[in-house]
Amino acid sequence: MAPDTHHTEVGSPSGSPFAATRAAAAVMDACGVLVGWSAVAEELLGYEAAEVLGRPAASLLAAAGRAAVLTAAADMRHEAAQGWQVGAALRRKDGRDLAVALRAHPWVGPDDARFWLLLAAEEAETRRWEEDLAVLSGLFNQSPVGLLVSDTDLRCTRRNRALERMTGVPIGQRLGKRIGEALPDLNAAEIEATMKRVLATGEPVLDFIQRGLTPADPGREHVWSTGIFRLQDSEGTVLGLCHAVVDITDAHRARERMQLINEASIRIGTTLDVGRTAKELAEVALHRLADSVTVDLLDSVLRGDTPTPGPADQGLTLRRAAHETAFESVRPPKVLAVGELSRFAPASPQARCMADLEAKFIACLDLTAPWLDEDPTRAAIIRAIKVHSLIAVPLTARNVLMGVATFYRWRDPEHFDDDDVTLAAELVSRAALSMDNARRYTREHNTALALQRSLLPQRLPVLNAVEVAGRYQPAGSGTDLGGDWFDVIPLSGARVALVVGDVPGHGVQASATMGRLRAAVHTLADLDLPPDELLTHLDDLVARLTEEEGGGRDEPHADGPAIGATCLYAVYDPAERRCTLASAGHYPPAVAGPGDGVDFPEVPAGPPLGLGGLPFETTELDLAEGSLLVLYTNGLLMARDQDIDIGLDSLRHILSRPEPALEDICDELTTALLPFRPPDDVALLVARTRALGPDRVASWDLPPDPAVVVDARAAATRQLDLWGLQELAYVAELVVSELVTNAIRYGKPPIRLRLIHDQNLICEVSDGNSTAPHLRRAQNDDEGGRGLFLVAQLTDHWGTRYAARGKIIWAELSLPR
Known part of the structure; x- marks a missing residue:
């Protein structure tokens, strides 16, 4: 009986070059004689079975190396009872010679006859298979x-040692199980959905990120990158899936830390507000x-002051600036609220880190x-x-401790490590630098705001001539410095000056320039100059300021600190109910007479x-008693980017139905016309006129006798x-006598005496001569020259102002209390 030449090599996997087929x-x-010959052997060497059967097998070996092959085969035949393999040339x-790998396996035939099954495969193909x-x-x-290899039911059929070390699940507890059964802390639903998709489509998945806890490291969350592809045989039958898993925990965390640092550079320090920066860090x-x-x-630090450089002393008191927590269902006994004082025990980590400036x-x-x-609450x-x-x-920051x-950590089971400390220190360092910048800005800004507030009227005077109310609204969030201002200045003769101005630009320079202009207006107003002359002097002052800054009128592109400033100066006389105005490039006032509607009078706008x-x-302007006079800067009308x-x-509509209280009018105007953060600062002054009737004013025309x-x-x-002012009669007689005598002796007709019963008793004598008198100290032998000296000594104030024709000498006496 012929032996079976189609015997399959035991243990050879599918695809082996030594497979029977x-x-x-x-x-x-x-x-050593050949007794069997397969069709594959005939195809490989070209001999038909009849040509080789009965011949010695050694006759098929190439002459070169035949002896070495036979010797090696003889040695291995005695040592390898289960067979042997040797390289040979047939x-x-x-x-032609053909290099092959030759295998021999012993085989017992009928009647215990001994045979050898010889298998030959090309050497190159064998080498590839072994690789x-x-x-x-x-x-x-x-x-x-x-x-890991899984079948079409998603159950594990094979797994290597590396994956066993990653998961901590022994091979015996993993085979035959699905992912959720072996590793319940992973997101099994998401993983199996991906596996099913790969099985169905055949499209592999790369860098599938999974994260979770495993028995190998139950206290630390790990991150894995997985590639999944479908397995199928040569005929296309789907066998299952292969998973390639790499633990990328360290790299993933390093990438997350870098992303967090990059995000912190964008999200921390978005404003120059210390409290907001602290909240952004948290x-x-x-x-x-x-x-x-x-x-x-x-x-x-919260106030903007400079703390003492270096570490902090023990027992330092701080204030909670920010607190963010992941509380959901858990509620602590008490959480220190933002703004409350915070103290740390001397042995606490917080106190120790502030003592040596180390985390x-x-x-x-x-x-x-x-x-x-030592800290029961905390x-x-x-x-x-x-x-x-x-x-x-x-x-x-800059060797300054700020907090x-x-x-x-209490929800995340993983403890902080050295990398977390480095990350925390980096985040805090960025926040500290932003806080220090904000602290410095706050300090300088508070100084500037204090300067601006000191330059604006602290309180408006209470006058019989007008009732006044004013508002100043900084730009932006209410902290941007600007150059708008308003003022109310009492003048002689019970009159009052109403002023509003606008210095272009923002910042400390605009505020400082505004302060200089406001001081100049006060000084010029004390000279009782008419509005047009006052603005002329103010214009000269601005020109000089510009020259001090390196510019000048002759330089067309000069941009001094006050070039382009505008001002409206109005003087109201309650005795005559007349308002005299002049404008330096400023908007006209709004005038609302009682029952007359709202008007914007044409005031020639000078440069x-x-x-x-x-x-x-x-x-x-002749104003009826009770008229509203509203002075404002352009920011009030153009704050909403609207046409003037x-x-x-809008201003006319609001003033057409004014509230009885001036403060309410100011509130309504600013609320209706200004947005939450106006782009420009705004000055607003509202005055309601009053009149001094005949019962408060007495006048006499006097001949020059x-x-x-x-x-x-x-x-x-x-x-x-x-008027019931008998207590002032003696002094008033002396003042009247001296002023009338001077007008008759040194002035020109017409001469007029006027008494005004206002907050003070005002005595005025006018004449047609524009020459102003001068106070001087008379010598012992002088017959005159003591009149004005007596007036100055007996009165609270006295002075001279010019009229359209001539001048007016005035003096004020305080009313008895």
Whole structure:
């Protein structure tokens, strides 16, 4: 009986070059004679079975190396009872030599006859197959990449040692199970959905990120990158899936830290507000680094002051600036609210880090630590939520300690490590620099705001001439400095000056320039100059300021600190109910007479201050008692980026139904016309006129005769009796006598005496001569020259102002209390 030449090599995997369907097979008897020959052997060497059967097998070996092959085969035949393999060269029928791998396996035939099954495969194909076997063996036995093979039911059929080390699940507990059964802490639903998609489509998945806890490291979350591809045989039948798993925890965390640092550079320090920066630090670190974050700052930092450089002393008191936590269902006994005072025990990590300016790190917090007992309130919170790890980092910049940031973990089971400390220190460092910049800005800004407030009226005077109310609204959030201002200046003769001005630009320079202009207006107003002359002097002042800054009127592009400033100056006389105005490039006032509607009178707009070259003109308005006079800067009308005419119409509409109280009018105007953050600062002044009737004013025309002085004194005395001011009669007679005598002696007709009963008693004598008198000290032998000296000594104030024709000498006496 012929032996079976189609025997399959035992243990050869599918695809092996020594498989029965692929290898050349022959049978050799115990004498070395060929007794069997396969079709594959005939195809490989070219010999038909009839040509080789009965011949010695050695006759097919190539002459070169035949002896070495026979010797090696003989040696291995005695040593390898299960068979042997040797490299050999066979002679083909066409005379060419063919390098092959030759295998021999013993075989017992009928009647216990001994045979050898010889299998031959081309050497190159054999070498490739052996390399494939080595790669497969290395992947499953030596590769650091985790490998897993699952069937079409998603159950594990094979897994390598690397994956066993990653998961901590022994091979016996993993085979035959699905992912959720073996590793319940992973997101099995998401993983199996991906596996089913790969099985269905055949499209592999690369870099599929999974994260979770495993028995190999139950206290730390790991991150894996997985590639999944479908397995199928040569006929296309789907066999299952292969998973290649790499643990990328360290790289993933490093990337997350870098992303968090990059995000912090964008989200921390978006404003120049210390409190907001502290909150941004806490918000950025929450969830990504810690479960709770607190930021406590020195009071001096919140105020913008400069703390003492270097570490802090023990027992330092701070104030809670920010607190973010991941509380959901858990509620602590008490959380320190933002703004409350915060103190740390001397032995606490926070106090120690502020003492040496080094971060303090407790990887595993002992809830019975002595320093916790020194701070019962904070200890109660820590113990209630079971904080297990914390980091305390001092907030320092430029060697200045500003506070401390504390990071807690209690939900995340993983403890802080050295990389977390480095990350926390980096975040705090960025926040500290932003806070220091904000602190410096706050200090300088508070100084500038204090300067601006000191330059604006602290309180408006209470006058009989007008009732006034004003508003100043800075630009932006209410902290941007500007150059708008308003003022109310009492003048002689019971008159009042109403002023509003606008210095272009923002910042300290605009505020300082505004202060200089306001001081100049006060000085010029004390000279009782008419509005047009006052603006002329103010224009000269701005020109000089510009020259001091390096510009000048002759330089067309000069941009001095006040070039382009505008001003509206109005003088109201309650005795005559007349308002005299002049404008330097400013908007006209709004006038609302009782029952007469709202009007914007045409006031000739002279050039803005500092430009020069054109005169300023004066306009006179007769105002009924109770009229509203509204002065404003352009920011009131153009704050909403609207056309000026729309702003004027809105102003007219509001004033057409004025509230009885001026403060309410100011509130309604600013609320209706200004947005929440106006782009420009705004000055607003609202005045309601009053009148001094005949019962408060008495006047007499006097002839230029010295004898009339007696009549003038008598008339003044009678008027004071009518007003109930008999206590002032003696002094008033002396003042009237001296002023009338001077007008008759040195002035020109017409001469007029006027008494005004206002907050003071005002005595005025006018004449047609424009020459102003001068106060001088008379010598002992001088017969005159003592009149004005007596007036100055007896009155509270006195002075001279010019009229359209001549001048007016005035003096004020305080009313008796």
